[in-house]
Amino acid sequence: MVQRVILTCGEPAGIGPELAPLALASGVDFVWLGDPCHLPPGTNWTEVAAPGDPVPTGSLPVLRHDFAAPATPGRAEPSNAAGVIEVIAHAVDLVMRGEASAICTLPINKQALKEGAGFAFPGHTEYLAHLAGDLPVAMMLASTTVTPPCRVVPATIHIALSDVPAALTPEALEAAIRITHAAMIRDFGIPSPRIAVAGLNPHAGEGGAMGREEGDWIAPLLDRLRAEGLNLAGPLPADTMFHAPARSRYDAAICAYHDQALIPIKTLDFAGGVNVTLGLPFIRTSPDHGTAFDIAGKGLADPASTIAALKMARDMAAARG
CATH class of the missing domain: 3.40.718.10 (Isopropylmalate Dehydrogenase)
Incomplete structure (x- = not known):
């Protein structure tokens, strides 16, 4: 009980x-x-x-x-x-x-x-x-009234937007992914969680035309974690991650910064959103x-x-x- x-x-x-x-x-x-x-x-x-x-x-x-x-x-x-x-x-x-x-x-x-x-x-x-x-912990915002559910984890949290590129390190992103992966198994009963990872830049950098973080280190990091068996998609353009068909393809989304994560969930489920501390x-x-x-x-x-x-x-x- x-x-x-x-x-x-x-x-x-x-x-x-x-x-x-x-x-x-x-x-x-x-x-x-x-x-x-x-x-x-x-x-x-x-x-x-x-x-x-x-x-x-x-x-x-x-x-x-x-x-x-x-x-x-x-x-x-x-x-x-x-x-x-x-x-x-x-x-x-x-x-x-x-x-x-x-x-x-x-x-x-x-x-x-x-x-x-x-x-x-x-x-x-x-x-x-x-x-x-x-x-080390991660902040998840999880919907309760929309289907498919929207669960988002910002890899950087309460900092100025101008500070995000320096704070979004490979170590910070990897920690957010690993904490989320473990929590989805332990706390949400999903044995093989699917995790989508947003890029930092518009259009996930668009091949380097709008930023190089995705190609320089985010994609290689995700490849290394995939080799360990984690089911990861990305880096993905954040602007196409949160409509219903996209959400049906993952169990949780890792975002680069606060508003990239919180704007979609507060738009989709303002009254039913829940803040969860993972880790x-x-x-x-x-x-x-x-x-x-x-x-x-x-x-x-x-x-x-x-x-x-x-x-x-x-x-x-x-x-x-």
């Missing part, structure tokens, strides 16, 4: 506290880790001492983690920044100890964490990798949206992506056994 998923509270001034009770509609057995005073008024919740403790049907299980201050929707409180960071670390500790099957993280506000607590990481992904022992010793998913300060506290939060993320966490845990 798969254990409970931990849903971390995220930024308490965002839509995270509203999403937690709405996510009960997912049918996933989860526990919310955060300060119950941040939940919307009238929320039916039950405090638990451990992630797996029983709760009444229809009540939100809450693993209490008190914060320094109340939350004002739409306005981050600097003194709560440390609490947000502590909740993430607490969740990792619990799942690493085997007290939960996976973590699903609600959105954080990176600027608020930096200003309020000196948070030194670009985002959740990098912090989780640090907590796991500074492991961790535990499962982590997240809804593919931010804190939405502009609608926080107004009853407009859409739980679709959080529900999709919880379901994916549950299913990945089942695949791992």
